[in-house]
Amino acid sequence: MQPRLIVGLTAVLLTLSLRAHAFDAAAHRLIGAIADQQLNPVARQHVLTDLGYDLRTAGPWADCVRNVKRDGDQYRYTLDPQHPEYHAPCTAFESPQEQARLEDYARRHWQTCDGAGGGPCHGRYHYTDVAIQHRRYERRWLGTRDDDIVGAIAAAIAVLQGKPCPPPFRIADTKEALLMLAHFVGDLHQPLHVGSVYLNTDAQPFDPDANGKTLHSDADTHGGNALRDPQTGRNLHAAWDRIPDGLGDIADATLVRQAQRVPPSPAPIDRWPMIWATESLQVARRAFNGLAYTADPQRPGQWQLQFVDRARYQRDQAALQQQAIIRAGARLAQLLNTVWPSQDHAGHGDGGSR
Numbered sequence: 001m002q003p004r005l006i007v008g009l010t011a012v013l014l015t016l017s018l019r020a021h022a023f024d025a026a027a028h029r030l031i032g033a034i035a036d037q038q039l040n041p042v043a044r045q046h047v048l049t050d051l052g053y054d055l056r057t058a059g060p061w062a063d064c065v066r067n068v069k070r071d072g073d074q075y076r077y078t079l080d081p082q083h084p085e086y087h088a089p090c091t092a093f094e095s096p097q098e099q100a101r102l103e104d105y106a107r108r109h110w111q112t113c114d115g116a117g118g119g120p121c122h123g124r125y126h127y128t129d130v131a132i133q134h135r136r137y138e139r140r141w142l143g144t145r146d147d148d149i150v151g152a153i154a155a156a157i158a159v160l161q162g163k164p165c166p167p168p169f170r171i172a173d174t175k176e177a178l179l180m181l182a183h184f185v186g187d188l189h190q191p192l193h194v195g196s197v198y199l200n201t202d203a204q205p206f207d208p209d210a211n212g213k214t215l216h217s218d219a220d221t222h223g224g225n226a227l228r229d230p231q232t233g234r235n236l237h238a239a240w241d242r243i244p245d246g247l248g249d250i251a252d253a254t255l256v257r258q259a260q261r262v263p264p265s266p267a268p269i270d271r272w273p274m275i276w277a278t279e280s281l282q283v284a285r286r287a288f289n290g291l292a293y294t295a296d297p298q299r300p301g302q303w304q305l306q307f308v309d310r311a312r313y314q315r316d317q318a319a320l321q322q323q324a325i326i327r328a329g330a331r332l333a334q335l336l337n338t339v340w341p342s343q344d345h346a347g348h349g350d351g352g353s354r
């Protein structure tokens with residue numbers, strides 16, 4: 001194998017592994033905690049009986065699935081002593097029944113796609129990669145898939161509504177749908193899980209859907225995973241996944257009040273994943289503002305990042321992240337309150353616009 005190709009493959013593997021830690025566990029817990037406090041009594045009862053614990057606990061679940069390793073036709077939840085941080089958010093799911101659920105979900109969603117390089121397909125449910133030049137999420141854009149984050153949320157909503165689960169998803173039951181939503185509604189609001197920049201050979205952003213979708217294979221920055229900040233050594237995606245300093249993973253009264261002010265989404269519930277993805281795409285355009293890129297000649301498909309004004313960028317980033325977390329918590333609650341309306345609103349839950 002040529003050295004250059006080896007370097008390229010290493011970069012791809014690095015990108016895939018870096019993608020492994022989407023919106024960090026603290027952010028997912030906080031989003032769940034905000035939602036927990038906004039559920040109506042009927043929805044809260046469904047969460048407690050169908051799920052068995054609160055949404056704050058459930059938040060990190062879909063990342064804990066990544067601890068399931070495949071060995072032939074065996075799927076085993078495996079602790080990696082080198083990475084205790086992958087295990088720490090998952091202790092709530094380590095009873096025999098919960099581990100069996102993680103393993104069964106991983107098995108059902110392992111080989112349901114092309115292009116995962118032999119890895120588990122469920123890892124692709126956490127994101128989509130729409131070029132930020134687009135004004136809205138549409139399924140025809142490069143980087144979208146039937147099994148992207150929009151498809152995953154739509155499938156889980158369908159299961160909660162008692163509708164057939166759309167393929168390639170194979171969602172076992174209401175509990176699994178709730179576990180998926182508790183995580184993926186959060187990821188959908190992390191703007192770099194939706195918007196991406198595609199860079200040409202001069203390291204300039206371009207729209208890959210123009211000109212007949214011809215692009216070189218290394219053009220996608222994978223939601224900023226391939227953009228490295230030389231000062232911190234961290235990639236841009238990881239920087240956006242981290243919960244902003246000072247937020248913690250408990251929803252205080254201020255956050256809950258802000259979440260209560262998030263307006264309900266318009267249109268029927270089955271359009272919400274696309275509406276929220278479009279909003280996140282617009283935030284992503286701001287997230288890629290004030291940045292410049294330099295190709296890394298040693299690592300095809302990797303770029304170095306420069307900030308026009310680093311301090312200002314980080315201030316804006318923290319504010320956008322906090323708003324995204326608040327919106328995600330509010331939307332998760334709105335979604336469950338619409339599926340399971342309170343007694344006062346019974347009959348308006350399916351497809352309602354509250």
Ligand SMILES: [Zn+2]
Pocket residue numbers: 022023062063126183187
């Ligand atoms: Zn995720």
